[in-house]
Amino acid sequence: MKPIRRRTSAKRKITDADVTPGVSHFTIRRAKMADLPAVVDMSRGLNEIENYPGQVMREEDFIHFVKGRGSTMLVAVVDEEPVGYVTVYESENYFYLPYAVTRKEWRSQGVGSALLKEVEMLAKKRKVEYILMSVYAYNSAVHKFLKARGYAASKKLVQYSKILTAKDRQ
Numbered sequence: 001m002k003p004i005r006r007r008t009s010a011k012r013k014i015t016d017a018d019v020t021p022g023v024s025h026f027t028i029r030r031a032k033m034a035d036l037p038a039v040v041d042m043s044r045g046l047n048e049i050e051n052y053p054g055q056v057m058r059e060e061d062f063i064h065f066v067k068g069r070g071s072t073m074l075v076a077v078v079d080e081e082p083v084g085y086v087t088v089y090e091s092e093n094y095f096y097l098p099y100a101v102t103r104k105e106w107r108s109q110g111v112g113s114a115l116l117k118e119v120e121m122l123a124k125k126r127k128v129e130y131i132l133m134s135v136y137a138y139n140s141a142v143h144k145f146l147k148a149r150g151y152a153a154s155k156k157l158v159q160y161s162k163i164l165t166a167k168d169r170q
Helices: 033-044 063-067 111-125 140-148
Strands: 027-030 071-078 081-090 094-097 100-102 130-133
Touching: 027 111, 033 063, 033 071, 033 081, 033 100, 063 071, 071 111, 081 111, 094 111, 100 111, 111 130
Parallel strands: 094 130
Antiparallel strands: 027 071, 071 081, 081 094, 081 100
């Protein structure tokens, strides 16, 4: 394994050398630009259930995760085809995971667990203090998944949102 290159700025960058190769029947690696169509496809499949009404995910929404600069995306791949991904905003003392998706046919096969475990290992290498993510209140499957892996719901943080209609945006 190559040595981890550290930058002197407050933001830290995850490199391919930081990612553990080969987990079970899929591989976890840093995302490439060629992965974006599959990532968008996975995200669009959840829009009606997981995202705000009318929210459309595009490749442009994910480019900064692939290019780095304080963020990254890890993908689980089978024959170089992404079957799951997680995005990470990196800070000096925490990681924030805004998106994590596993293709429906690959759920309950260890993909989400492997991606989360990889993020945790990277966080430990970086001496990050905590990992933060937002989950919709009604998404009981993800709540159960996270609790089983030692995560706890915040008693201090409540997230608010407001959906603007076309009339509000004019």
